[in-house]
Amino acid sequence: MDKQNVRTLSLIVGCFTYLLVGAxxxxxxxxxxxxxxxxxxxxxxxxxxxxYNITSDDLELMRKxxxxxxxxxxxxxxxxxxxxxxxxxxxxxxxxxxSTPQTVGGKIFCMFYAISGIPLCLVMFQSVGxxxxxxxxxxxxxLKKCCRMKNTEVSQTNLLFxxxxxxxxxxxxGAWAFSxxxxxxxxxxxxxxxxxxxxxxxxxxxxxxxxxxxxxxxxYVAFSLIFILFGLTVLSxxxxxxxxxxxxxxxxxxxQQLESxxxxxxxxxxxxxxxxxxxxxxxxxxxxxEYSDRISVCSCSCYNLRSGKFRRKSRSTNxxxxxxxxxxxxxxxxxxxxxKGFSKQQYETEERVTDLEESSSVAWKELCxxxxxxx
Amino acid sequence: MDKQNVRTLSLIVGCFTYLLVGAxxxxxxxxxxxxxxxxxxxxxxxxxxxxYNITSDDLELMRKxxxxxxxxxxxxxxxxxxxxxxxxxxxxxxxxxxSTPQTVGGKIFCMFYAISGIPLCLVMFQSVGxxxxxxxxxxxxxLKKCCRMKNTEVSQTNLLFxxxxxxxxxxxxGAWAFSxxxxxxxxxxxxxxxxxxxxxxxxxxxxxxxxxxxxxxxxYVAFSLIFILFGLTVLSxxxxxxxxxxxxxxxxxxxQQLESxxxxxxxxxxxxxxxxxxxxxxxxxxxxxEYSDRISVCSCSCYNLRSGKFRRKSRSTNxxxxxxxxxxxxxxxxxxxxxKGFSKQQYETEERVTDLEESSSVAWKELCxxxxxxx
Numbered sequence: 001m002d003k004q005n006v007r008t009l010s011l012i013v014g015c016f017t018y019l020l021v022g023a024x025x026x027x028x029x030x031x032x033x034x035x036x037x038x039x040x041x042x043x044x045x046x047x048x049x050x051x052y053n054i055t056s057d058d059l060e061l062m063r064k065x066x067x068x069x070x071x072x073x074x075x076x077x078x079x080x081x082x083x084x085x086x087x088x089x090x091x092x093x094x095x096x097x098x099s100t101p102q103t104v105g106g107k108i109f110c111m112f113y114a115i116s117g118i119p120l121c122l123v124m125f126q127s128v129g130x131x132x133x134x135x136x137x138x139x140x141x142x143l144k145k146c147c148r149m150k151n152t153e154v155s156q157t158n159l160l161f162x163x164x165x166x167x168x169x170x171x172x173x174g175a176w177a178f179s180x181x182x183x184x185x186x187x188x189x190x191x192x193x194x195x196x197x198x199x200x201x202x203x204x205x206x207x208x209x210x211x212x213x214x215x216x217x218x219x220y221v222a223f224s225l226i227f228i229l230f231g232l233t234v235l236s237x238x239x240x241x242x243x244x245x246x247x248x249x250x251x252x253x254x255x256q257q258l259e260s261x262x263x264x265x266x267x268x269x270x271x272x273x274x275x276x277x278x279x280x281x282x283x284x285x286x287x288x289x290e291y292s293d294r295i296s297v298c299s300c301s302c303y304n305l306r307s308g309k310f311r312r313k314s315r316s317t318n319x320x321x322x323x324x325x326x327x328x329x330x331x332x333x334x335x336x337x338x339x340k341g342f343s344k345q346q347y348e349t350e351e352r353v354t355d356l357e358e359s360s361s362v363a364w365k366e367l368c369x370x371x372x373x374x375x
Numbered sequence: 376m377d378k379q380n381v382r383t384l385s386l387i388v389g390c391f392t393y394l395l396v397g398a399x400x401x402x403x404x405x406x407x408x409x410x411x412x413x414x415x416x417x418x419x420x421x422x423x424x425x426x427y428n429i430t431s432d433d434l435e436l437m438r439k440x441x442x443x444x445x446x447x448x449x450x451x452x453x454x455x456x457x458x459x460x461x462x463x464x465x466x467x468x469x470x471x472x473x474s475t476p477q478t479v480g481g482k483i484f485c486m487f488y489a490i491s492g493i494p495l496c497l498v499m500f501q502s503v504g505x506x507x508x509x510x511x512x513x514x515x516x517x518l519k520k521c522c523r524m525k526n527t528e529v530s531q532t533n534l535l536f537x538x539x540x541x542x543x544x545x546x547x548x549g550a551w552a553f554s555x556x557x558x559x560x561x562x563x564x565x566x567x568x569x570x571x572x573x574x575x576x577x578x579x580x581x582x583x584x585x586x587x588x589x590x591x592x593x594x595y596v597a598f599s600l601i602f603i604l605f606g607l608t609v610l611s612x613x614x615x616x617x618x619x620x621x622x623x624x625x626x627x628x629x630x631q632q633l634e635s636x637x638x639x640x641x642x643x644x645x646x647x648x649x650x651x652x653x654x655x656x657x658x659x660x661x662x663x664x665e666y667s668d669r670i671s672v673c674s675c676s677c678y679n680l681r682s683g684k685f686r687r688k689s690r691s692t693n694x695x696x697x698x699x700x701x702x703x704x705x706x707x708x709x710x711x712x713x714x715k716g717f718s719k720q721q722y723e724t725e726e727r728v729t730d731l732e733e734s735s736s737v738a739w740k741e742l743c744x745x746x747x748x749x750x
Contacts, residue, residue, distance in 0.1 A: 011499040022462035030453040078405040087397035097577030124386040201473030
């Protein structure tokens with residue numbers, strides 16, 4: 001069986017194992033409380049039923065009625081602010097379900113609305129997330145310069161550290177704000193923010209569902225919606241970086257495959273990395289701080305092309321690495337001629353080799369960056 | 376302002392406009408029914424309250440009680456099967472909210488469980504989705520061969536067409552099955568399947584929440600869970616292809632940028648495409664059916680490397696294209712020497728140029744494929 005199938009199968013097995021472990025822990029944590037809570041609530045219901053001598057049929061009718069009334073008790077759900085809030089939960093896939101379309105037309109429109117809305121929203125978040133990552137990198141570089149640190153480059157680990165801390169800060173601040181406005185306990189508010197930003201959206205805690213806030217508190221509505229969008233951006237940027245980190249093993253494996261299968265020309269070893277003649281250090285790529293590290297999933301190569309910095313840097317790094325590789329290897333790479341009296345034509349050809357090596361190097365480097373991002 | 380910022384801003388504006396339009400339509404579709412339904416339900420509640428002379432306080436107490444009792448009325452939620460179902464809704468981010476952790480420990484574990492589970496699940500779905508796409512491509516190629524069609528290659532449009540039809544089929548079949556087992560109307564069942572597969576998961580319709588099914592109907596539980604996982608795979612594969620299709624404009628722009636900024640060596644024109652000396656047809660890439668078209672987001676390049684077919688094809692295509700480009704251009708590309716009496720050293724250098732061109736070509740081609748996928 002080939003490697004890709006093995007990898008997919010391992011992921012399926014891993015996922016199922018994770019589900020089984022999760023199920024066992026949730027069972028252990030919640031089962032006891034469930035039995036107890038069920039008994040207490042049923043007793044309460046029974047006591048009211050007995051107190052007013054309500055028939056079972058009427059109780060059932062009442063039960064259904066109460067459940068259907070829940071969204072309306074929280075306020076008008078489908079006037080503009082509420083409908084906007086609902087539309088947001090659809091295209092972000094949060095889907096609280098605090099209020100759902102009841103008409104057939106509403107349900108059908110909701111499906112078509114999601115088909116285009118979800119991809120649009122995904123692309124938007126990735127794009128904004130990437131801008132945010134670049135902005136954080138920029139700030140971090142300037143901070144390092146201000147502190148007069150020797151190495152001002154920003155590695156993926158730096159970026160991940162900052163983004164995770166920033167996400168935690170946003171979560172904590174959001175939890176405080178919602179706890180203040182909604183009157184929830186802090187842990188519930190934190191749980192609400194997390195479940196929202198991860199787009200799970202259970203709907204057991206939903207903001208703006210008290211005292212007709214959707215109609216009456218325009219400022220809080222605006223704050224909530226903007227905060228949810230901001231939180232989603234920050235957390236999805238962090239999640240992206242986390243996913244990449246998780247995939248390091250696969251990426252290294254893919255890069256090794258790439259090196260052994262795609263580069264027919266001799267490669268040389270320097271320090272702790274392998275350099276094929278395309279110039280990319282394959283083994284050490286994960287650990288070395290690189291300019292490419294600051295580029296996240298979305299439109300990363302465009303950034304390179306626009307700024308041109310990466311290419312210039314890559315060019316100089318390559319030549320430095322080639323020099324590092326020793327004189328003999330260097331001569332091998334630059335054409336095998338060893339600098340012995342070339343004709344003009346030979347020099348032109350040599351120049352083309354160098355140009356091609358650089359072009360190839362840019363391509364391979366961008367390819368590696370994109371590969372890390374693409375899965 | 377640079378292009379990337381303009382793009383991000385356009386996406387934000389586009390997303391907000393989409394939300395505003397959605398809100399207006401939902402308002403128009405649902406507002407009237409909301410008012411009417413609210414009135415009917417309130418009247419029913421009022422009539423029961425009057426019939427049994429229930430005090431307002433008791434009614435409020437009863438209301439809260441009924442809402443909390445909803446999950447327990449549907450059956451035991453936190454024994455193993457239910458806990459597994461819940462864990463699945465967490466890591467897939469469906470989050471119906473039909474049953475949610477009530478203990479502080481459960482809430483905290485749920486957050487940590489989601490942090491690792493969601494990326495794992497994302498990677499798994501992408502990996503399985505990619506395998507599915509490759510399997511569909513394989514079947515389609517064999518079908519084309521059986522029908523003795525001249526062009527047996529599978530374009531992205533073919534793949535998108537098949538995957539979308541397959542998704543619709545899975546949705547329709549799932550809707551029929553759930554409609555049968557749960558007793559829902561077909562449109563509700565279709566709406567449930569879509570909302571689930573899109574990971575919105577409102578929770579207004581939730582499978583396995585009737586007659587204690589989670590405990591009693593092991594076969595239906597297994598079917599539901601496997602079907603949800605299968606549907607998520609198929610729909611996420613289709614969504615991936617859809618997102619790529621939506622981004623064609625940006626990708627073409629990025630490729631043009633790439634061509635103008637990164638390839639310092641002369642390019643030639645053939646037929647309807649531009650070939651830089653790295654061998655990739657830039658302008659025609661979108662329209663030409665290519666082997667690379669059958670490769671989806673996940674581990675695409677590894678597939679190329681494993682099969683080796685793409686590289687061989689690319690190599691032969693390049694040489695064919697170079698011949699097409701005319702003798703003069705061909706000579707220019709292969710070193711400018713025009714075949715005039717080379718020394719052994721010159722021939723070796725020439726060979727290295729050809730090797731480098733091919734290596735560069737593979738890199739650029741893979742890069743273009745990955746770029747289409749990465750955004």
